[in-house]
Amino acid sequence: MVLSDADNRLIAEIQNGLPLAPRPWAEIGARLNMPEAEVIERMEALQENGYIKRLGIVVRHHELGYNANAMVVWDVPDDRVQAVGDALGRQRCVTLCYQRPRRLPHWPYNLFCMIHGKDRQRVLDYIDQITGELGLQEIPREVLFSGRRFKQRGARYR
Amino acid sequence: MDDIDRRIINRLQGGFPICEHPYREAARELGIGEEELIERLEKMLEDRRLSRFGPMYHAEKLGGGLSLCAMAIPEEKFDTVAEQVNTFPEVAHNYARDHQLNMWFVLATETPERIGEVLEEIERVTGYRVYNMPKLEEFYVGLRFEL
Structure with missing residues (x-):
């Protein structure tokens, strides 16, 4: 699928949020001079083709009581990254899991995951639990809790 | 934050229907009215429990x-x-x-x-x-x- 000009206008129009009205797609269509049925069709295609990863609520986790957020970083041997990443990604408490480049000598870690919890102790307990369950005790890791948050906004597109 | 808000948050982080009356359809699944769902989303956005209600894009696929x-x-x-x-x-x-x-x-x-x-x-x-x-x-x- 190649994005058309109409798709791009639609992507830009809804990036900050959907209308909270009974027929949101009709409203978007009115703004874009596009029939409701066409908006719906384009939205379905954007979602099916992975341009839209998900549609719905994006939470502010601090405001919902998830006060501790830890970035847990691991130095996994390259030939095990895929397996360990897949296993970590399946854990309920893990909200993101990425492989990233090491930056030697200052930064030896190549696997990053985010773990959110109500407080730091809870997060540390989760980490102990998954380390044990997945047999990751031998893999060097660090836990970077977040302190102050300076800025939080969604990325802007178009 | 009551049980209904909690259910809305748990159910609607993704999976919002794409159809003519999406709020009605989502509300039906949650066992509440369309109007109530819309009002509760408004309220949660207003007091900033929710960051937004809309799409999460795949940045790289959009060329970013x-x-x-x-x-x-x-x-x-x-x-x-x-x-x-x-x-x-x-x-x-x-x-x-x-x-x-x-x-x-x-x-x-x-x-x-x-x-x-x-x-x-x-x-x-x-x-x-x-x-x-x-x-x-x-x-x-x-x-x-x-x-």
Whole structure:
């Protein structure tokens, strides 16, 4: 699928949020001079083709009581990254899991995951639990809790 | 925050229906009225429990650049540098973390090439090195918060 000009206008129009009205797609269509049925069709295609990863609520986790957020970083041997990443990604408490480049000598870690919890102790307990369950005790890791948050906004597109 | 709000949050982090009456359909599944769902979403957005109600895009597929960056900033310079870094509109979130690399932010740019340019610019303005750690592989996660 190649994005058309109409798709791009639609992507830009809804990036900050959907209308909270009974027929949101009709409203978007009115703004874009596009029939409701066409908006719906384009939205379905954007979602099916992975341009839209998900549609719905994006939470502010601090405001919902998830006060501790830890970035847990691991130095996994390259030939095990895929397996360990897949296993970590399946854990309920893990909200993101990425492989990233090491930056030697200052930064030896190549696997990053985010773990959110109500407080730091809870997060540390989760980490102990998954380390044990997945047999990751031998893999060097660090836990970077977040302190102050300076800025939080969604990325802007178009 | 009551049980209905909680159910709305747990059910609607993704999966919002794409049809003529999506709120009605989602509300039916939750066992509440369409109007109530809309009102509750409005309220939760207003008091900032929700960041937004809409799409989460795949940045790279839309042709954008995305990267996680870190810097090591001496404590006494931290606030000044944070301010300088946050001035860049491409900086999405910025968190202090307890490590020698103590400032972590996400860069989101319109094109992948812009990442490098913005990084250089940040290094020039602040005088500190930026460690660029773009994602190499994404492992599947639900990316959901259960309440």
